[in-house]
Amino acid sequence: xxxxxxxxxxxxxxxxxxxxxxxxxxxxxxxxxxxxxxxxxxxxxxxxxxxxxxxxxxxxxxxxxxxxxxxxxxxxxxxxxxxxxxxxxxxxxxxxxxxxxxxxxxxxxxxxxxxxxxxxxxxxxxxxxxxxxxxxxxxxxxxxxxxxxxxxxxxxxxxxxxxxxxxxxxxxxxxxxxxxxxxxxxxxxxxxxxxxxxxxxxxxxxxxxxxxxxxxxxxxxxxxxxxxxxxxxxxxxxxxxxxxxxxxxxxxxxxxxxxxxxxxxxxxxxxxxxxxxxxxxxxxxxxxxxxxxxxxxxxxxxxxxxxxxxxxxxxxxxxxxxxxxxxxxxxxxxxxxxxxxxxxxxxxxxxxxxxxxxxxxxxxxxxxxxxxxxxxxxxxxxxxxxxxxxxxxxxxxxxxxxxxxxxxxxxxxxxxxxxxxxxxxxxxxxxxxxxxxxxxxxxxxxxxxxxxxxxxxxxxxxxxxxxxxxxxxxxxxxxxxxxxxxxxxxxxxxxxxxxxxxxxxxxxxxxxxxxxxxxxxxxxxxxxxxxxxxxxxxxxxxxxxxxxxxxxxxxxxxxxxxxxxxxxxxxxxxxxxxxxxxxxxxxxxxxxxxxxxxxxxxxxxxxxxxxxxxxxxxxxxxxxxxxxxxxxxxxxxxxxxxxxxxxxxxxxxxxxxxxxxxxxxxxxxxxxxxxxxxxxxxxxxxxxxxxxxxxxxxx
Amino acid sequence: xxxxxxxxxxxxxxxxxxxxxxxxxxxxxxxxxxxxxxxxxxxxxxxxxxxxxxxxxxxxxxxxxxxxxxxxxxxxxxxxxxxxxxxxxxxxxxxxxxxxxxxxxxxxxxxxxxxxxxxxxxxxxxxxxxxxxxxxxxxxxxxxxxxxxxxxxxxxxxxxxxxxx
Numbered sequence: 001x002x003x004x005x006x007x008x009x010x011x012x013x014x015x016x017x018x019x020x021x022x023x024x025x026x027x028x029x030x031x032x033x034x035x036x037x038x039x040x041x042x043x044x045x046x047x048x049x050x051x052x053x054x055x056x057x058x059x060x061x062x063x064x065x066x067x068x069x070x071x072x073x074x075x076x077x078x079x080x081x082x083x084x085x086x087x088x089x090x091x092x093x094x095x096x097x098x099x100x101x102x103x104x105x106x107x108x109x110x111x112x113x114x115x116x117x118x119x120x121x122x123x124x125x126x127x128x129x130x131x132x133x134x135x136x137x138x139x140x141x142x143x144x145x146x147x148x149x150x151x152x153x154x155x156x157x158x159x160x161x162x163x164x165x166x167x168x169x170x171x172x173x174x175x176x177x178x179x180x181x182x183x184x185x186x187x188x189x190x191x192x193x194x195x196x197x198x199x200x201x202x203x204x205x206x207x208x209x210x211x212x213x214x215x216x217x218x219x220x221x222x223x224x225x226x227x228x229x230x231x232x233x234x235x236x237x238x239x240x241x242x243x244x245x246x247x248x249x250x251x252x253x254x255x256x257x258x259x260x261x262x263x264x265x266x267x268x269x270x271x272x273x274x275x276x277x278x279x280x281x282x283x284x285x286x287x288x289x290x291x292x293x294x295x296x297x298x299x300x301x302x303x304x305x306x307x308x309x310x311x312x313x314x315x316x317x318x319x320x321x322x323x324x325x326x327x328x329x330x331x332x333x334x335x336x337x338x339x340x341x342x343x344x345x346x347x348x349x350x351x352x353x354x355x356x357x358x359x360x361x362x363x364x365x366x367x368x369x370x371x372x373x374x375x376x377x378x379x380x381x382x383x384x385x386x387x388x389x390x391x392x393x394x395x396x397x398x399x400x401x402x403x404x405x406x407x408x409x410x411x412x413x414x415x416x417x418x419x420x421x422x423x424x425x426x427x428x429x430x431x432x433x434x435x436x437x438x439x440x441x442x443x444x445x446x447x448x449x450x451x452x453x454x455x456x457x458x459x460x461x462x463x464x465x466x467x468x469x470x471x472x473x474x475x476x477x478x479x480x481x482x483x484x485x486x487x488x489x490x491x492x493x494x495x496x497x498x499x500x501x502x503x504x505x506x507x508x509x510x511x512x513x514x515x516x517x518x519x520x521x522x523x524x525x526x527x528x529x530x531x532x533x534x535x536x537x538x539x540x541x542x543x544x545x546x547x548x549x550x551x552x553x554x555x556x557x558x559x560x561x562x563x564x565x566x567x568x569x570x571x572x573x574x575x576x577x578x579x580x581x582x583x584x585x586x587x588x589x590x591x592x593x594x595x596x597x598x599x600x601x602x603x604x605x606x607x608x609x610x611x612x613x614x615x616x617x618x619x620x621x622x623x624x625x626x627x628x629x630x631x632x633x634x635x636x637x638x639x640x641x642x643x644x645x646x647x648x649x650x651x652x653x654x655x656x657x658x659x660x661x662x663x664x665x666x667x668x669x670x671x672x673x674x675x676x677x678x679x680x681x682x683x684x685x686x687x688x689x690x691x692x693x694x695x696x697x698x699x
Numbered sequence: 700x701x702x703x704x705x706x707x708x709x710x711x712x713x714x715x716x717x718x719x720x721x722x723x724x725x726x727x728x729x730x731x732x733x734x735x736x737x738x739x740x741x742x743x744x745x746x747x748x749x750x751x752x753x754x755x756x757x758x759x760x761x762x763x764x765x766x767x768x769x770x771x772x773x774x775x776x777x778x779x780x781x782x783x784x785x786x787x788x789x790x791x792x793x794x795x796x797x798x799x800x801x802x803x804x805x806x807x808x809x810x811x812x813x814x815x816x817x818x819x820x821x822x823x824x825x826x827x828x829x830x831x832x833x834x835x836x837x838x839x840x841x842x843x844x845x846x847x848x849x850x851x852x853x854x855x856x857x858x859x860x861x862x863x864x
Contacts, residue, residue, distance in 0.1 A: 058704070058739050058754055062773055082768055083736025095736065118735070126733045128764060129711050133731075136786065640827035652826050659825040 008032050015113035020106050021071065025054030025064060027109060036113045039088035053109075059084040060098060067100035071107040083114065149200075156197050163190045221370040222264035223257075224299050228290045231271040239279060245287035246275070249304070258292060260299050260367035262347045265673060267367075270343060273336040274303040274363045281307035281361070294369070298349070302364035309355045316353040340365065398514070402426045402447040402521050407437035407463065408483065409455045410624030412591055413506065417450065419584050420510050426517070434458030438466055441478070448479045448517045450504070453495075454620060461498045468499045479520045483508065506627045510579040570670040573630030588628060589671040596625050600664055603641065607653045615653065616645025626664075629671065634663035700743070702752040703861045704774050705854075708767070708796055709781035710789040711760030714814040717844035718781065719757045722854055727845050734759045737771060744851075746858045753854060761796060769803045777808035777861040779853060784813040784841065785821040790828075808860035809838075812853050816841035 008031030011018055017037050019027035029051060033044035041056050054061040063081040070079035081098035088094055095118040099110045114121075167187035171180070232248055239246040260267075271290070278288045286306035293300040310316055320341040337351075344351045349367040356362050404426050408414040414430040421428040429444070431437050433455045441449070449467070451460035458466075464480050471477060482495040482503040495503040504516050574585045602618035605611075623638035637660035644653050707715040716734050720726055723742050738757045743750055756775075761767050772778075780797055782790040790813070797809070811832065813824060833839055838860070840853040 058756075059737055062771065065773060066770055082771075085736055085738040093738075122733070122735055125735055125764060126731075129733045129762065130731070132762065133712055136788075636827045636831075637825065640825070640830070656825060656827065659827075 015116065017111045019051070019053065019109040019111070021067070021100075021109055022050050025052055025061065026050035027053050030108075034113070036088065036094055036115075037111070039090060039092070040086045040094060042089075057086060059086075063098055063100075067098070067107075067109065070100050071102055074102060083118070160190050160194045160197070164194070221259040222262050222267050224260050224267065224292055224301055224367070225258040227264060227267045227271060228292060228301065231268060231275060232290060235272070235275045235279070239288065242279060242282075243284045244279060244282045245285075247287060247289050249289040249291035257369075258294070258299055259370045260347075261349075261370055262343075262367055266343050270340045270365060271301070271303070273340050274365075277336065277363060278303050278305040278307070278361075281305060283307060286360075295366070297369060298366045299369050300364060300366040302362050304356060304360060304362050306360040309359065309361050310353055319353055320351060398424050398426060398518055400518075400521070402517060403445065404428045404448045404450065404517060405437060405440055405444075405446040406430045406450045407432070407434060407455060407460070408450070408452040408624075409433055410452070410621050411595065412588060412625040412628055413452070413483075413508070415591065416578070416584070416588060416628055417508055417513065419587075420508070420513055420578065420581075421517070423581065423584075424514055434460065434463030434466070437463055441467065446478070447521045448481060450481050450483055450517070451500070452483045452624075456617065460500075461495075464499045481516050481520060506624065509577045510581075570629040570631065570667060571674055574628075574674075577628070586675060589674045592625055592629065593668065593671055593675060596622060596664070597668075599625070600661070603657060603660075606645070607650060607657055610650055612645045612648040612650055614645075615650065616642050619645055626667065629667055631663065631667050634660060634667055637663060700750055700752050701862075702754055703776040703858070704754045704756060705857065705861075706756045706758055706772055706775050706778040707781060708758060708778050708793070708800065709760060710783070710786075710792045710796075711762045713760060713781045713783040713786075713789050713793075714842075714844045715760065715779075715781045716757050718779070718812065718814065718842060718850055718853075719755050721844045721847055721850045723755070725847070727847075729845075735765075742854070744855055744858050746855055746862060749862070751858055751862065753858065761792070767796070769799070772800060772804050775804060775807060776864075777810075777857050779810050779812050779857060781812045781814050782824075783815050784824050785815050785818050787823040790824055808857060808864055810853055810857045810860070811837045811839050812842045813839060814842045814844060816848055817843040817846050 008018070012032040012034050015034070015036070017032070017034050018030040020030055021027055027050060029045070029047065038044065041051075041053075045051050054064045059081070066081075067079055079100040083095055083097055086094050086096055095114040097112045097114055099112070101108045101110065164187060167183055167190065170183045171187070175183070228248060232246055236246050275288065275290075282288050282305040288306075289304045291302050291304065293302075310319070320337045341351050344365045344367065347367055349365060351363075351365040353361060353363045404421055406414055406417050406421075406428060408417065408430065409432050411432075414432070418428040418430050429440060429446075431440055434451070435458050437449065437451065438458075440446075451463050453460040455463075460482050464482070467478050467480065480500045482498075482500040483506055484495070484503055492503050502516055502520055504512060570589075571585070574588065578584050578588075599618050599622040603615055603622065606615035606618060619638045619642035623635055623642060626634045626638055637656055641653060641656050641660060644650060644656065707719060709715055711733060712731055716732070716738070717727060719738075719740055720728070723740050734757060736759055740755045740757065742753045742755060744753055745751070756771060758767060758771055759765055778800065780793045782793040784790075793811070813829075816822075829839060838856060840849045840856065842849045842853050844850060
């Protein structure tokens with residue numbers, strides 16, 4: 001057999017067919033016409049006749065464009081088509097691949113039947129993709145359970161919060177000592193139950209949340225020494241009350257740093273759980289010590305007590321099991337140490353307990369240390385620099401204190417704006433609607449009025465019209481800035497047409513807010529200094545001060561500068577919008593957690609009772625609150641529900657409400673984490689309402 | 700007869716092959732068979748009294764293992780972007796893929812099929828999102844390759860759009 005025949009037979013045996021390209025989509029067969037080619041394209045053509053392969057297969061025709069380019073440019077190597085499937089005359093599917101090569105100046109095309117290897121490849125992909133689908137399903141199930149759990153916990157804690165409130169009120173009454181004792185006991189027990197319910201939530205949700213909330217960069221990673229110091233500060237009063245000492249022991253190897261993988265709020269809780277545990281068992285006049293040791297690759301933290309040691313009937317590891325609890329403390333849920341264990345293990349650490357040589361017990365955990373690589377240090381330095389640059393500037397006192405009236409029906413939004421303006425040194429007064437704004441303007445002079453577009457009774461645009469009508473008689477010009485849920489150029493135009501001077505988009509960002517009010521006021525003063533007041537102003541006409549730079553446009557630019565902002569979590573969003581004011585963030589979170597569920601409840605009830613107007617009103621309020629925390633999906637759902645309510649179309653309301661509830665639960669979860677990360681002393685009372693003190697009384 | 704190349708695009712396991720199979724063979728298989736590579740089928744449809752051959756390129760779904768070759772889109776007259784309505788992420792992935800497609804081939808007629816509409820209890824795409832997409836200019840169909848709901852309608856709609864262009 002001639003050599004070329006052997007080669008051709010070999011190729012055919014390998015499932016290959018070889019062609020020479022003649023141009024114009026035609027090929028000449030080199031060697032044998034395999035059976036599978038016959039199955040797809042019919043009997044072997046006459047050897048003298050060119051084969052129009054490109055016309056026979058659309059896929060091949062498409063690949064030929066690439067192959068021709070490959071041959072024309074005399075590129076090295078080969079061009080490959082990727083896999084495709086042809087169907088044979090017998091109905092079988094034949095997986096194929098085409099390869100273009102240049103050999104001896106000839107343009108060669110190799111067609112390969114992949115039937116033999118394709119099955120294996122298919123199986124591999126099938127398995128991999130099935131696994132991905134299973135993984136997706138599992139995550140979805142976990143998320144569903146998380147949401148359900150949050151709802152249950154929310155329902156359970158709500159009455160307890162009310163009970164706590166009642167106990168608080170009773171405590172302030174002038175009651176006999178015996179009654180006060182009972183009230184105190186009731187309050188203590190309801191608080192304990194609340195903590196236990198929260199414990200359940202944290203234990204069961206920590207699986208996902210712990211994975212999501214871990215920092216591994218040196219710049220962001222929690223500092224275990226700082227966490228320990230904070231824990232001591234927080235627990236010292238309770239220990240003192242029990243006459244137990246609490247101290248920070250020697251921390252070995254401190255030069256290496258104490259930054260570990262994890263999340264500081266959860267580390268605080270772990271240390272808290274271990275300290276509570278020690279406090280229960282430590283005898284009076286003894287000392288509990290928190291210690292830290294720096295080892296290769298990890299940091300060890302421990303809490304030593306001088307109590308009776310570990311329970312003799314339990315192995316140390318059993319203490320960290322779910323619902324494990326000592327017989328003498330039957331009231332405990334047995335979740336605290338379990339929570340510590342799963343959280344630490346999720347971060348790649350370990351936890352344990354042992355009897356100390358000198359008596360007492362040691363509860364310890366270790367977490368991987370985050371190395372301070374040069375890159376991280378640089379990142380941290382640059383990040384802190386940018387924060388330094390931004391935050392103090394944002395809250396730097398304004399050159400001139402302005403008197404500002406804010407009309408906004410959403411309480412949380414109103415509080416946020418007032419608080420931000422106060423930080424800047426302005427005097428701010430909040431009212432809930434347009435009518436009250438008009439009344440306030442009768443009583444006081446304001447440099448700037450901020451009006452929400454949508455308010456019950458009298459909208460921002462209607463209020464503006466009323467103010468402008470009044471000005472026709474006085475010749476004055478009140479600076480009015482509209483606040484809108486959107487920041488489109490159309491909104492801005494609409495606001496200006498209605499007589500407003502500028503507009504702001506919700507959620508209001510600190511820098512944009514300051515810029516809007518201060519530049520508008522500055523423009524007014526400079527106009528006033530150079531010209532006499534004019535009369536009979538039409539809305540938006542020439543009496544308006546030189547327009548403040550388009551704040552909404554600026555907001556749009558800012559928001560595009562924050563590309564990806566829609567994916568940021570609530571805390572990141574709040575830090576950005578409040579200029580990093582942690583106290584304000586916690587206060588906003590607390591207010592939202594207390595008030596927003598009521599708005600959601602109103603919406604549920606409105607949907608159940610098919611009360612469209614009530615749905616629109618409650619959805620509008622909730623939308624405003626949600627926007628403060630970013631939460632674009634929740635805002636979109638609330639907006640949709642508001643629109644449904646306004647259109648008196650409740651057909652889709654149940655489904656949309658369900659979506660909103662899911663997003664709401666996720667936001668609540670985030671805000672609870674923010675709230676619980678706060679020190680007890682800062683959890684307290686909500687922002688007090690701003691009084692009108694400071695606004696100039698009208699003569 | 701007039702021929703138009705139509706590509707089926709979207710993530711893996713959204714039902715691209717099932718939609719083609721439903722259209723071409725009026726069949727549906729409950730079991731998921733992943734597609735590797737490209738499969739080309741043809742279907743003659745009649746729109747406005749005119750016969751038109753749709754050359755359907757069923758292109759493997761994108762995932763971490765396989766990225767789509769843009770050269771497959773050459774000469775495409777229209778495409779159906781398929782998302783699985785029970786997996787919200789596939790819609791976002793499809794829209795991201797769409798941006799690459801538009802950057803590569805420019806604007807051609809397209810339709811967004813939210814597939815698996817028979818699985819109403821698992822539906823994850825809320826009306827507000829759909830309204831956003833419609834406002835953004837998308838023609839949307841809730842299809843079910845399983846029941847056949849809106850499958851032919853979707854292809855006919857695209858056929859009309861391609862002929863009108």
